[in-house]
Amino acid sequence: MSYTLQFGQVTGYLPYLAGGAWISLQIAFLAFCGGMVIGLFGAMAKTFGNRPLNRVVSGYVTFFMNTPQLVQIYFIYFALPDAGILLTSYEAVLIGMTLNAGAYLTEIQRAGFESVHRNEMEAAETLGMSLMQRVRYVVLPHIARVLFPPLSNQYILMTLGTSMAAIFGVEELTGRAFNVNAETFRSIEVFSLTAGLYIIVTLIATLILGLFGRYMFRAKMRLY
Amino acid sequence: MPQLEILDLKAAYNRQPVLENITLSVEKGEIVSLIGPSGSGKSTLLRVLIGLLPPIAGxxxxxxxxxxxxxxxxxxxxxxxxxxxxxxxNLFQNMTALQNVTIAPTKVKKRPAREVEEEAKTLLSKVGLADKFDAYPDELSGGQQQRVAIARALALKPEILLLDEVTSALDPELVNEVLDAIRLLAAEGMTMFIVSHEMGFVRELSSKVAFMADGHIVEFGPPARIFDRPEMARTRDFVSKILRH
Amino acid sequence: MLARIVAEAPEFFSYYNVVFLLEAMLATFALSAIGCVFGFAAGFFLAVSRRTTSHFLLPLRTLTAAFIEMFRRIPFLVTLMMVFFVFQGLGLDISMFSVALISVCLIATAFIAEIIRAGLESVHRTQWDTAAAMNMSLIQTLRYVIMPQAWKIILPPVFSFFILFIKDTALASQIGVVELTYAGKVLNNKGFSAALVFGAILILYFIISYPLARFGARLEQKLAAARNS
Known part of the structure; x- marks a missing residue:
């Protein structure tokens, strides 16, 4: 063993790294919100849209789900300038993650729409509910309960996915870990501390989302 | 000497006591029936006896x-x-009736496959399933599945057989086919513990009856006494309610 | 942009570049495939160890649970860095491909262990009880009773994970593993336009991933329709 662990040099950077974790959560949140909007339209187009529209959305989803997010961002960041579209690295990462999330969230939301059963709607109709009432009291609560767990899961996965922003120089948690590593050369300590922060952040996110889902939507969710 | 003797047994589920002060004994060839309201601990006692729920005392x-x-x-x-x-x-869903019966004797007891299969076929025929050897559980009625389960238990050549409400999940017209299979075993002198709500059957077959409530044995004795001259008020209450039906 | 792509294309698809890209594709596929095969074996062991009951094995169960919980919550890029620096710190000289492969194995083990755990739990508890009452050992119970029922629950998500990791291994390019994304960076540095290079790389990933995804979807449908036997 030629390496002795010295966490002392690194712990001083903990607030700096924690700040990076906060930025990671923000990037994930922005991309998730953007992806939700795309996904909502995508899922509606796939469920109710006509054939050409359906084709376009399917093509988008299939392409983004079958290629790596990293290369998608490479393309946006390095190739689009050729077409006259200049983006900062932060913008490129955010756009790439949003488009990628949009594809996955289209699929998740479409599955949620499809889980609304016709007979549930018919039962609501026989109770004399209007269309608005049916949507409000039957469809939306049902969709929320079905969709919330996979959406939470996707959010957690996206939080981990933000680490690739570091490759483009964005100073989120992993980016800051690279910085600290370059200053201290205590690589194992820096990256195990970083890993620990990701574990803590996602554990907290899982707990909060789980509690929220359980009490707001009576969704079946694990809390850890 | 009794074949099986239980002394002051106690068991708990998630720290909640579910059985307390259970004391009873069975001689070889006797049939002991456990009766009582649901939640009284009858099934739990069987689970403890076979080691699925370890006792905490006794x-x-x-x-x-x-x-x-x-x-x-x-x-x-x-x-x-x-x-x-x-x-x-609880038949194994991935196995045919015959495989359900032969799996433990061949794999656990390491007995020769051909011999076990012959025995299994005899047992299945005995419970009236000679034409269902290769049927999967989801192709059998509840009564048929329960008879496979009985054959499966018998293939292990047990000295004592525990029957946990074996007719409760069955449609009424299927109950008798299962009870007949048990009567056959009783005639052969098998020691049995039976949890059942079929009071006529319990009375006809049992050597002794234990009335249980709230995890306790309230009264234990021959069926004639439990059903006709119960000593405890709770037993009387339960028996009169049941017999009025 | 298009004009430049057309102009560069003949030179880009030279014999050497095509061979280079095909080898890189193979590395991408191998990383995920080997990682998932190892992950399945190790994940199975971990999932089963969580079902043991003896007090003696409590430390094993705790460690297993911690491993599974942790490695599902660390980004692949960070795991790569940790594995890389740990080997460097130990003074062991291993190839970058090995570093990436070990990282994939670690993460695949954690994710697949969780998939298998859920699969084992999908088989009703009474099936476990019945097997126990018949004196079957844990191994016998798994082999004869549980796995024949659980595998069709387990296989589709494991396959999805395998396809997911074909794309996630793109991050291994960061430590210099010559896989598909790294090949793209090399060709981009040689002067080919980013649109041509990364466009081609995206299509090559699609060529690996899409047929597998279609196969996975068909597999899932077939298994869902299949009877229990």
Whole structure:
């Protein structure tokens, strides 16, 4: 063993790294919100849209789900300038993650729409509910309960996915870990501390989302 | 010497006591029935006896030898001599009727496959399933599945058979076919513990009856006494409610 | 942009570049495939170890649970860095491909262990009880009773994970593993336009991933329709 662990040099950077974790959560949140909007339209187009529209959305989803997010961002960041579209690295990462999330969230939301059963709607109709009432009291609560767990899961996965922003120089948690590593050369300590922060952040996110889902939507969710 | 003797047994589920002060004994060839309202601990007692729920106090003696439920070796030896049939049949869904019966004798007891298969076919025929050897559980009715489960238990050649509400999940017209299979065993002198709500059947077959409530044995004795001259008010209450039906 | 792509294309698809890209594709596929095969074996062991009951094995169960919980919550890029620096710190000289492969194995083990755990739990508890009452050992119970029922629950998500990791291994390019994304960076540095290079790389990933995804979807449908036997 030629390496002795010295966490002392690194712990001083903990607030700096924690700040990076906060930025990671923000990037994930922005991309998730953007992806939700795309996904909502995508899922509606796939469920109710006509054939050409359906084709376009399917093509988008299939392409983004079958290629790596990293290369998608490479393309946006390095190739689009050729077409006259200049983006900062932060913008490129955010756009790439949003488009990628949009594809996955289209699929998740479409599955949620499809889980609304016709007979549930018919039962609501026989109770004399209007269309608005049916949507409000039957469809939306049902969709929320079905969709919330996979959406939470996707959010957690996206939080981990933000680490690739570091490759483009964005100073989120992993980016800051690279910085600290370059200053201290205590690589194992820096990256195990970083890993620990990701574990803590996602554990907290899982707990909060789980509690929220359980009490707001009576969704079946694990809390850890 | 009693074949099975239970002394002051106590068991708990998630720290909630579910059985307390259970004391009873069975002679070889006797049939003991456990009756009582649901939630009284009858099924739990069977689960404790076969080692699915370890007791927290008390003793169980089999042929005078004390069973240590914490010890894997003794537990294996015990399960070698006891077999259980569950309320929900619990057949292995991935196996045919015949495979369900032969799996434990061949794989656990390492007996020769051909011999076991012959025996299994005889057992299945005995419970009236000679034409269902290759049927999967989802192709059988509840009564048929339960009879496969009984054959499966018998293939282990148990000295004591535990029957846990074996007719409760069955449609009424299927109950008799299962009860007939049990009557056959009784005639052969098998020691049995029966949890049942079929009072006529319990009365006809049992050597002794234990009335249980709230995890306790309220009264224990021959069926004639429990049903006709119960000593305890709770027993009287339960029996009169049941018999009025 | 298009004009430049057309102009560069003949030179880009030279014999050497095509061979280079095909080898890189193979590395991408191998990383995920080997990682998932190892992950399945190790994940199975971990999932089963969580079902043991003896007090003696409590430390094993705790460690297993911690491993599974942790490695599902660390980004692949960070795991790569940790594995890389740990080997460097130990003074062991291993190839970058090995570093990436070990990282994939670690993460695949954690994710697949969780998939298998859920699969084992999908088989009703009474099936476990019945097998126990019949004196079957844990191994016998798994082999004869549980796995024949659980594998069709387990296989589709494991396959999805395998396809997911074909794309996630793109991050291994960061430590210099010559896989598909790294090949793209090399060709981009040689002067080919980013649109041509990364466009081609995206299509090559699609060529690996899409047929597998279609196969996975068909597999899932077939298994869902299949009877229990």
């Amino acid at each position: 003793q169980v003696h089999l042929d005078g030898e004390r069973i240590d439920y914490g010890d894997k070796r003794t537990l294996r030896a015990l399960r070698d001599r006891l077999a259980i049939v569950f309320q929900q049949y």
